[in-house]
Every structure is written in C-alpha cells, then in structure tokens.
Amino acid sequence: MPETGHQPVERHLPTEEARDLLSLVRDVVQREIAPTVNEDEQAARFPREVFALLSRSGLLGLPYPEEFGGGDQPYEVYLQVVEELAAARLTVGVGTSVHTLACHALAGFGTKEQRATHLPGMLGGGRLGAYCLSEPTSGSDAAAMRTRAARDGDDWVIDGTKAWITHGGVADFYTVLARTGEEGAAGITAFLVPADTPGLSAAKPERKMGLSGSPTAQLHFDGVRVPDSRRIGEEGQGFRIALAALDSGRLGIAACAVGVAQAAVDEARAFLQSRRQFGRPIADFQGLRFMLADMATQVEAGRSLYLAAARLRDTGQPFGRQAAMAKLFCSDAAMRITTDAVQLLGGYGYTSDFPAERYMREAKVLQIVEGTNQIQRMVVARDLLGPESR
Template sequence: MTDHGPQPVERQLPTEESRDLLALVRDLVQREIEPVAAEEEEAGRFPREVFRLLSASGLLALPYAEEFGGDQPYEVYLQVLEELAAARLTVGLGVSVHTLACHALAGFGSKEQQAEHLPGMLGGGLLGAYCLSEPSSGSDAASLRTRATRDGDTWTLEGTKAWITHGGVADFYTVLARTGGEGAHGITAFLVPGDAPGLSAAPPERKMGMKGSPTAQLHFDGVQVPDARRIGDEGQGFAIALSALDSGRLGIAACAIGVAQAALDEALAFTAGRRQFGRPIADFQGLRFMLADMATQIEAGRALYLAAARLRDAGLPFSRQAAMAKLFCTDAAMRVTVDAVQLLGGYGYTADFPAERYMREAKVLQIVEGTNQIQRMVIARHLAGPESR
C-alpha cells in the first residue's frame, strides 16, 4: 500500500530571507490562525488582534518600500497571502484588501503624505478598506455617484459605498468620489479616517461565507476631508483605482489558490484515512483521478499568478496576466472545493469538516475585484482591442 496524505507545498523563493519569511508565516498560522479558524468563522468573529499581530510582524508592509518596513517582491508577498488564506480566508483576503487600500497613497501620494500616514498604515497596527463600489455601480465603477465638493481647502463627501470589506471596522478608507463631470475623468481619490464625523456603516451583509469578515455599506453624510488628504491630482482617481485593481486581482488569485490547497489537503487526509471495501478510498482509481485533477489545477493557477507577479516585479505590463490569473485561479478554486466536498461524501456536507466552508468561501472569489465575466472582457480587450460601438 502506498503512503497517502497531503505533502508540503514546494515553493520557489528568490532569497534566503524570503524562505525565512515563509517559515515565520507558517509558524504564525499554525499558532494563531488555524486552531481557531473554524470556530471563529462559525461565530462570525472578526480577528482584529490577528491583524495587529500581522502589522507588528511586518506582514502588512511586505510589497511596499523598505523605509516603511517592506521591500519584498510581489511574488513573495503573494505566496504569504496564499499561506494566510489557506488557514483562514478572512485573514488572507483581509491582508489583500488592506494592501489595496494602501496602494493609492504609496503609489500616488506626495512624500509628505507618505511620511505622515504610511508608517501607521503599514506597521502601526492600522487596518484599511477600499471604497470604490456603490449600490448602483459595481462592474461599471466609472459611473459612481458619491460626490466630493470643494470649499477652500476642505472637501465634503456625500454618498454611499457598498460591498466594503472591513466596512465599519477599518481605521482608514481609500475613497473614490466624483469631483467633476460624468465618467472616469471626474473621479478623485481621498484618504478618509475611520472615525470621521458623518461617516457611518450599515449593519454587515449576511453572507454565504467569510462570516468573520464584515462587508458593509458606508454612508458619507457631510464627511469633511482636508485637501491634504486628497491623493493624486483631481480627476486622477479612476486611473489610481485601476492601477490598484491590477495588483489586487493578483492578491485574489493567490487567496484562491490558498483555499484550493487547503481543500485538497483536507481531501487527501480524508481519503487516506477513510476505508471502504477493506482499503483506503484513496486507492480507488476514480478518486485518485479527481485528486490528480485538483492538484494540477492548483499548480497551474499558482504558476499563472507567480508569472504575472514576476512581470510586475520587473516593471513590465501585467494587466492582462493579472486578469487571467484572477479568472483561472478563482474558477479553479471553485472546482477544487466542490470536488473536495464530493470526495468527503456526506461528511463533506457537514460543518464538522472544513470542506463545506472552503466551497462557500471560494464562491465569493469569483465575484470580488471584478467578476470573472469582467475579467474575460479585460482579457479580450487586450487581445482584440476595444469593443465596437
């Protein structure tokens, strides 16, 4: 009889430092995240202390400049995300969203703004959120209606944002608001404190999965923001948002592979221990083929997101590859988690095993950071040009 069961993920990492970093992350995961993940998710508890620990450990600053505690290439940062998401998607996706929320200031803010805000955002225990979507503008983000009106050196924000991860618990929000006419060129980015007067959160959405991660509408009722918190030029906000989304899609791809890997590991462990007809069910060819297909999809997805990350690290265009990675990895996660439930049989349908949680969590990854239908449009536009009107 052959030896069955999950094997450690073999990673290609560029430096000894990055290998030590992944070892640190795995240790933190095993001590602080994995043991309570199922219980915390079932109870819908947000792991705020875990994010403070990640911040204190330098894990919220990884893809940013060395002066702010980072200086890791994206290919390393994404593999950290994968490890975190495999343990608990609420944490992995939360780190990805936080990185997205910091992107505007780190990439387009002035030196003075960066010096004032980035240390706290990246290593000072603060947690961020990203505010682009609205109740009437999701995929069509350029049609957003939240408006910022200027009076001297102060902007007043009015409107509602929707589907905000960390809505109501974040310490700061990167907010895209309309400052000019209709369309993409009338949008500006702002950094809004989480405790700003006039800012309130609706009760969190009741979701299929990721119950420990609050997703809520945010209401801006006369929220005043000094011009010193405007990021980039007036009208530059939509370009800033698109730049952040390219990188954010890679974060979602890495999280998806993390969830898929966790589901495969669960299926391998179960099928190795479950005996029917006198032998482990992992010995039956039909199940072995399912496991082989699951592993192949995971390896292909990991290779795809890492290839896109290496393009980004080299300063080369990567938008098309980021959309491809987000599309493929999240679709693969859905297939792998469905198969994991099937391999566990009736046990897979119960909350006593994590497979059903992985399946519920995988679904949202096909939706966030641009639905997979939008990813196909992005990819096709790169290949064949804009659609005819």
C-alpha cells in the same frame, strides 16, 4: 474536529529573507490562526488581534518601500504570503490583500509628505485599511459612481454611499473614490479618509454565505469633511489610480483562491488516505485518485499563473491582462476544486464538522470580488483585440 492533512507547500523563493518570511507566516498560522479557525468562522469573529500581529511582524506592508515601514518585498514573495494566510483562513488572506489594496493609492500616487505622514502607521503601525470603490448602483460599472466630493475652501465634503466594503466598520482608514467633476471616469478623485471622521458611518454587516469572519458593509458619507491634504493624486485622476490598484489586487485574490484550493486538496487527500470502504482505503479507487490528481494539477497551474504575472509586475512590465487571467483562472479553479472536495468526502463533506463545505462556500465569493470573472474575460479580450474593440 477531524484533523486535516495540510502539508507545507514546497516553494522556490528568491532570497533567504523570503524564506524566513514564509517560516514566520507558517509559525503565525500554526499558533494564532489554525487552532480556532472553524469556530471563529462559525461565530463570525473578526480576527483584529491577528491583523495587529501581522502588522507588528511586518507582514501587512510587504510590497511597499522600507523607508515608509514596508518590507520592500517583490510581489512574487508577497503573494505567496497571502496564499499561505488564505489557506489557513480566507478571512485573513483576503483581509491582507484588501489592506494592501487600500495602501496602494497613497504609496503609488501620494506626495512624499503624504507618504511620510501616513504610510508608516498604515504599513506597520497596527492600522487596518479598506477600499471604497463600489456603490449600491455601480459595481462592475464603477465609473458610474454617485458619491460626490464638493470643494469647500481648503476642504472637501463627501456625500454618498459605498457598498460591499470589506472591513467596513472595523477599518481605521478608507481609500475613497468620489466624483469631483463631470460624469464618467474623468471626474473621479481619490481621498484618504480616517474612520473616525464625523459623518462617516457603517451599516450592519451583510449576511453572507461564506467568509463570515470578514465584515462586509455599506459605508455612509453624510457631509464627511476632509482637508485637501488628504486628496491623493490630482483631481480627476482617481479612476486611473483605482484601475492601477485593481490590477495588483486581482493578483491578491488569485493567491487567495489558490490558498483555499490547496487547503481543499489537502483535506481531500487526508480523507482518502484515512477512510476505508469495501475493506480497503478509498484512496485505492482509481476514480477518486484521478479526481484528486486533477484537483492538484489545477492548484499548481493557478499558482504558476499568478506567479508569472507577479514577476512581470516586479520587473516593471505590463501585467494587467495576466492579472485578469490569474484572477479568472484561479478563482474558477478554486470553485471546481472545493466542489470536488465536498464530493470526495461524501456525506462528511456536506457537514460543518469538516472544513470542505466552508472552502466551497468561500471559493464562490472569489469569482465575484475585485471584478467578477465576466469582467475579467472582458479585460482579457479587450487586451487581445486592441483598445478599439468593445
């Protein structure tokens, strides 16, 4: 396997603790992820042991309160951790973002008793989460969901199917959005469902063009009974909870996209410096140098955009439009950058002996998950033009 030219990104972090966290992440990457990443992705191996290590190290609960086992870190820091993980292996970066998304509803809208009971295990106890919003017939139109939760005494009984669930079948808990009332957004409620609840099963994982180590599967709910104590927020509040989580989740995907793009730039730079044609390094050819410069510029622009949105979030300001912009720009840029990396490597870029082709396949999904980039454009335009615009 050719050696890549990955170099640590120079970061401007707010505290010494944050700098120590990044050092810890880079150590985990070098010891536990990087040595076998290509083989693991080709074999579609899910890195459960890596997620267990991240949990024990306090890296799966960074943006949540310390009193419940979190790291009390700002999003500005958390997202840079996600970027580092995604640059090493997107399966781990996306998995960390999805787990954080799955914890968001309980951390933000759960009662103090619910948080005290469940969050420590979710944030630092080795448990891994998944987020269940999409369905086979309701993806972008999430408010059209059909999965239903019916009240039965002190319990709720959930029936239906969720689709495109990252960690489907391997997670320990699922944050589930289900219809409890009228049609539309007002009739949706959130629940925290343990993976071993009777009646809950996962289909065979989807066969995807990339991100092979991260299982994506349908989940079937057949009379899944959960107590009312596992309802998160008020009845009918679920869609608002889901949207709040997605604003933050989009920043996670933006950071993942920048991570993949940075890895592609590093790979392209190393190849340009080592490959010789016509008696000299191909890095001497201006056309290729300009391509690399454009790729690196897009990475820096994307990183600045997601960090600016994160700082708005950290200071309690509205950040939904900026999160949509970051997800849109960073994932589109990652697609362009990884495609250019394959082109720069020529025939080598089209082989699985080099990671460039994997980066290109992985970048594609980032334009789709957490709301397609067409949806992001709708979010941005609606915010610019006012709520009365459609």
